[in-house]
Each structure stands twice: as structure tokens, then as C-alpha cells.
Amino acid sequence: TGVRVMYEGSDVTESVRSVKGGEGASAVAAIPSVRDALLSRQRELAIPPGLIADGRDMGTVVFPEAPLKIFLEASAMARAQRRQSQLQQQGEDVSLPRLLEAIEARDLRDRTRAVSPLVPAEDAVVVDSTTMTADDVFAHVMSLASQKGLVHSDG
Numbered sequence: 001t002g003v004r005v006m007y008e009g010s011d012v013t014e015s016v017r018s019v020k021g022g023e024g025a026s027a028v029a030a031i032p033s034v035r036d037a038l039l040s041r042q043r044e045l046a047i048p049p050g051l052i053a054d055g056r057d058m059g060t061v062v063f064p065e066a067p068l069k070i071f072l073e074a075s076a077m078a079r080a081q082r083r084q085s086q087l088q089q090q091g092e093d094v095s096l097p098r099l100l101e102a103i104e105a106r107d108l109r110d111r112t113r114a115v116s117p118l119v120p121a122e123d124a125v126v127v128d129s130t131t132m133t134a135d136d137v138f139a140h141v142m143s144l145a146s147q148k149g150l151v152h153s154d155g
Helices: 019-029 032-043 058-062 076-089 096-112 134-147
Strands: 070-073 125-128
Touching: 019 032, 019 096, 032 058, 070 134, 076 096, 125 134
Parallel strands: 070 125
Antiparallel strands: none
16 A cells, blocks of 8 residues: 555556656756756646645745745665665565665765755755654654644544
8 A cells, every 4th residue: 555656547656666767757857848847737736735745856946835844864775775675565676785876876966966956945844764664754744744733633
């Protein structure tokens, strides 16, 4: 289960979340014309009641006026280990050293690209999830959203 990625009615989660998909996304994201073409479509999604957007420039470029921006980070090794676990669950066998190398290369490429480099927005809350579980991160982010008045309990 978990979050699924749909495109024109088809589930493309595994393709998008594969090693090849991640590498392709990073390479394509460096092309200014592609970024420009996607920007207006992405912003069209910001309709009430709102959305949670996942991406390396969501808070700085796509949704700079968002009421809460989370810059989620973790060590490259922690991310490589998490990614290896995800891929193994999908039946992909990939080595930890290869994943670590790919993550470090992507980080460098994304941090140094001319268009929309990977940096936290000035008003983002930086959350280092290196030693946190997914449930810990969720609870922390929900607490931040509650403090901003962005979530309401039903009780």
C-alpha cells in the first residue's frame, strides 16, 4: 500500500520511484524549458483545501507562498538504506554502494544547478530525519501543521 502515483488513469508508481526514474527526473529537472512548462501545471494543483507537495523546489519555486514548508533532510547513507529497502520490496536488487553513489551525485547536481538549486526556503522548517522513523516524521510534521492552524481534529 502507501502513496500511489497516477498518470492519466494508470498507476505509474513503480516506474516513477525506480532508480532509473529518479535519475531521469533529476536530469530532466535541470532543463529550464521543462521546469517552465511544469510550473503552471503544478501551481494549478494548489486549490482548496490545499495539498501536500513533494519535491526539491516546492517551497522555493513552485509554492513560495505556502503557509508551511518542510525541508526534509537525512544523511546520504540513511537515504540510501531507505531506498534500498523500498527497491527490495519492489523486487529490485540494487547495491547499497551504488545507491549511495547515485544519491550523492544527485545531491551535488541538484545543489549546484543554475535553475532552481536544492536549498531550503528561507521560511522552511528543516527536519533532519536521519534517526527518525516515518511515523516520527509524520507526527512531527502534523504537529507543525497544527501549530499553524492547518489541521483540525474531528473531536
